[in-house]
Amino acid sequence: MEKNIQDFLDKVSQRNQNEPEFLQAVHEVAETIIPFIEQNKKYQNAKLLERMVEPERVVMFRVTWLDDNGDIQINRGYRIQMNSAIGPYKGGLRFHPSVNISILKFLAFEQTFKNSLTTLPMGGAKGGADFNPKGKSDNEVMRFCQSFMTELSKHIGYNTDVPAGDIGVGAREVGYMFGQYKRIQNEFTGILTGKGLSYGGSLIRPEATGYGNVYFTQNMLKTKGEKLEGKTVVISGSGNVAQYAAEKAIELGAKIVTMSDSGGYIYDENGIDSEKLQFIMELKNEKRGRIKEYTEEYNNANFYEGKTPWDVKCDVALPCATQNELEEQDAKKLVENGCMCVGEGANMPCTPEAVEIFRDAKILFSPGKASNAGGVATSGLEMTQNSMRYNWTAEEVDKKLHEIMNDIHEKCVEYGTDKEGHVDYVKGANIAGFVKVADAMLAQGVV
Ligand SMILES: NC(=O)C1=CN([C@@H]2O[C@H](COP(=O)(O)OP(=O)(O)OC[C@H]3O[C@@H](n4cnc5c(N)ncnc54)[C@H](O)[C@@H]3O)[C@@H](O)[C@H]2O)C=CC1
Numbered sequence: 001m002e003k004n005i006q007d008f009l010d011k012v013s014q015r016n017q018n019e020p021e022f023l024q025a026v027h028e029v030a031e032t033i034i035p036f037i038e039q040n041k042k043y044q045n046a047k048l049l050e051r052m053v054e055p056e057r058v059v060m061f062r063v064t065w066l067d068d069n070g071d072i073q074i075n076r077g078y079r080i081q082m083n084s085a086i087g088p089y090k091g092g093l094r095f096h097p098s099v100n101i102s103i104l105k106f107l108a109f110e111q112t113f114k115n116s117l118t119t120l121p122m123g124g125a126k127g128g129a130d131f132n133p134k135g136k137s138d139n140e141v142m143r144f145c146q147s148f149m150t151e152l153s154k155h156i157g158y159n160t161d162v163p164a165g166d167i168g169v170g171a172r173e174v175g176y177m178f179g180q181y182k183r184i185q186n187e188f189t190g191i192l193t194g195k196g197l198s199y200g201g202s203l204i205r206p207e208a209t210g211y212g213n214v215y216f217t218q219n220m221l222k223t224k225g226e227k228l229e230g231k232t233v234v235i236s237g238s239g240n241v242a243q244y245a246a247e248k249a250i251e252l253g254a255k256i257v258t259m260s261d262s263g264g265y266i267y268d269e270n271g272i273d274s275e276k277l278q279f280i281m282e283l284k285n286e287k288r289g290r291i292k293e294y295t296e297e298y299n300n301a302n303f304y305e306g307k308t309p310w311d312v313k314c315d316v317a318l319p320c321a322t323q324n325e326l327e328e329q330d331a332k333k334l335v336e337n338g339c340m341c342v343g344e345g346a347n348m349p350c351t352p353e354a355v356e357i358f359r360d361a362k363i364l365f366s367p368g369k370a371s372n373a374g375g376v377a378t379s380g381l382e383m384t385q386n387s388m389r390y391n392w393t394a395e396e397v398d399k400k401l402h403e404i405m406n407d408i409h410e411k412c413v414e415y416g417t418d419k420e421g422h423v424d425y426v427k428g429a430n431i432a433g434f435v436k437v438a439d440a441m442l443a444q445g446v447v
């Protein structure tokens with residue numbers, strides 16, 4: 001590794017000890033951005049990357065609530081406001097027992113680059129709590145969300161910071177938080193995105209991350225004269241992103257053979273068609289059940305407990321569950337089995353060692369900050385519709401989403417193509433995301 005990169009990473013590591021996920025995300029960006037800064041005079045001596053790894057603000061707070069037994073429960077809430085150079089802070093809220101400062105800082109850092117890639121005016125943020133919605137009643141989730149928003153409302157605002165969903169935060173949680181914000185502030189504004197359609201949500205926002213990932217994957221395949229139709233696709237996760245990635249891929253003629261949750265994965269050699277996907281959506285979104293139950297409904301399918309689906313033979317892999325879910329040996333297996341394309345639907349699902357395997361094998365690989373940007377892009381479109389007090393049709397939103405994903409792909413190709421014509425999407429996405437934020441920071445002086 002170049003000395004400058006190593007020196008930079010050493011300093012960041014010293015200042016952020018015990019934050020492995022954050023350091024992992026910074027490492028991947030520094031490797032491509034520091035050489036780019038060295039080649040571009042206007043970005044030198046401004047300490048741009050040094051500033052970008054330091055959150056503008058970190059808020060951490062106590063969230064107390066009463067469970068159904070009347071017992072007091074205590075959780076920890078956070079909001080990381082990472083960078084507001086190009087617009088109000090924007091990024092999701094995650095409710096999961098693993099949530100901590102390191103995970104949220106990695107997500108907020110990635111979000112800054114991702115939001116810039118969308119071309120919309122949104123800064124980067126992320127937040128959440130170490131609260132586990134699994135196994136909680138609707139009333140418990142509501143009381144938690146109300147307590148969480150009572151504090152968060154002091155730090156966000158329509159022109160300051162607009163949160164949304166992420167793992168463990170879907171339509172139900174967004175609804176409860178919106179209701180509490182409105183009650184406290186006595187104003188009806190688009191303070192959250194991912195809202196229900198009856199109170200300011202955008203059509204296609206629930207679908208957008210998964211659909212966008214598939215549109216981006218289509219674009220990557222196109223560079224090799226390939227298309228999704230007829231391809232065997234392995235998907236991890238069975239939440240929002242995984243469900244709609246599956247829906248769009250099925251519509252485009254692909255065969256989906258796996259989906260998963262934290263308990264393991266199901267393999268259906270006949271393919272998960274639209275009807276079976278509907279079963280999964282109901283199982284996950286309404287019954288809040290486990291993916292294992294798929295095999296009780298469809299007997300030909302198998303469940304692999306405690307396993308991830310990466311040893312299943314496929315043409316395309318879409319990791320859509322969580323960070324670091326696809327490791328070095330998984331990447332080797334995918335390449336060995338002839339997988340030609342990996343489109344990250346989750347944030348940082350592939351470990352650095354896995355990414356190295358894909359890059360060395362020169363298969364198509366897109367980082368989440370590019371291929372899953374459709375979700376936040378459509379959140380940006382939701383903000384626009386809220387400002388206009390107007391709603392676009394599903395076709396209009398989907399068309400805009402499609403155009404944005406095409407533009408992001410083009411930008412990655414522009415900044416990531418090497419002399420032999422191979423596209424390094426990691427490099428392309430990092431540089432394209434960096435340029436807009438860096439230009440805005442330079443223009444705004446030393447802040
Ligand atoms: N919802 C959105 O619009 C966006 C989400 N993302 C990312 O996509 C990923 C999935 O998020 P959503 O689908 O929204 O969340 P979700 O809560 O709807 O689903 C999460 C899925 O991941 C699985 N999962 C969680 N932890 C796991 C673990 N340790 N091992 C295996 N599976 C695990 C869950 O069982 C579930 O299937 C996350 O990385 C998130 O940050 C990225 C961009 C936007």
Ligand SMILES: O=C(O)CCC(=O)C(=O)O
Nearest residue numbers: 091092164166375376379
């Ligand atoms: O829609 C949003 O504002 C945030 C989406 C998000 O959290 C993400 O892109 O990881």
